[in-house]
Amino acid sequence: MVTKTLSEHPIIMYNKRWEWVFSLLLYAGIFLFMWKYHRWRDRPYSLFTANKALAIASSLLFSFSLALGPLCRLTGKLHRSLRLRRPLGVTASVFIVLHIFVSLCAIEKFDMEYYRQHWLSLVFCTVSLIGFLLLSATSYKWALRKLGPGRWKALHFTGYFFLAFIILHILAHGKFPNWILWFRTFNQPVPPGTMVPSFFAVITILLKVIERVVSGRTELLC
Numbered sequence: 001m002v003t004k005t006l007s008e009h010p011i012i013m014y015n016k017r018w019e020w021v022f023s024l025l026l027y028a029g030i031f032l033f034m035w036k037y038h039r040w041r042d043r044p045y046s047l048f049t050a051n052k053a054l055a056i057a058s059s060l061l062f063s064f065s066l067a068l069g070p071l072c073r074l075t076g077k078l079h080r081s082l083r084l085r086r087p088l089g090v091t092a093s094v095f096i097v098l099h100i101f102v103s104l105c106a107i108e109k110f111d112m113e114y115y116r117q118h119w120l121s122l123v124f125c126t127v128s129l130i131g132f133l134l135l136s137a138t139s140y141k142w143a144l145r146k147l148g149p150g151r152w153k154a155l156h157f158t159g160y161f162f163l164a165f166i167i168l169h170i171l172a173h174g175k176f177p178n179w180i181l182w183f184r185t186f187n188q189p190v191p192p193g194t195m196v197p198s199f200f201a202v203i204t205i206l207l208k209v210i211e212r213v214v215s216g217r218t219e220l221l222c
Contacts, residue, residue: 131162
């Protein structure tokens with residue numbers, strides 16, 4: 001199902017099998033790369049580092065999904081890539097849920113003191129998780145019919161805000177000092193893993209801001 005909307009780009013609610021397979025393979029490739037990435041930082045292969053790779057790969061896929069729209073409008077190209085926005089976003093949502101499950105149930109349990117110390121990070125994490133699930137759940141025909149193209153696009157525009165909450169989650173978790181330490185000492189061959197999704201999230205948000213400034217649009221479009 002392809003529906004014309006307020007912009008020149010359609011909302012695509014039907015994807016071919018290869019597009020889902022491509023999204024899964026891309027996720028698997030990023031996951032394996034980031035798992036190896038932690039090994040380059042002298043972290044052993046473990047469920048803990050695999051779980052971190054799950055989260056980073058999900059964040060990256062979510063960023064890629066959101067970046068395709070602005071890139072397409074800014075360049076006037078990549079129109080066919082818009083078909084991948086939905087499978088990339090839904091795939092990211094599925095694996096972020098797996099990351100949360102592993103964090104809560106399959107690795108070392110955290111006591112209440114840990115949660116008290118990291119309460120703000122957990123709030124940001126919860127908001128971003130709700131956003132992932134909300135956008136994924138409404139990436140189907142019933143939501144488009146119920147909301148209409150305008151409100152549906154406005155809802156999915158909030159994906160950029162949820163992406164910002166991922167950055168806030170990482171920063172509130174105390175990762176920024178590790179970034180500064182790496183830039184000062186280069187004590188590892190590659191920067192901290194949390195810098196990777198944060199970098200791409202910032203780039204994606206900046207692309208959206210630039211696209212809106214360049215186009216001069218005032219309506220909410222994703």
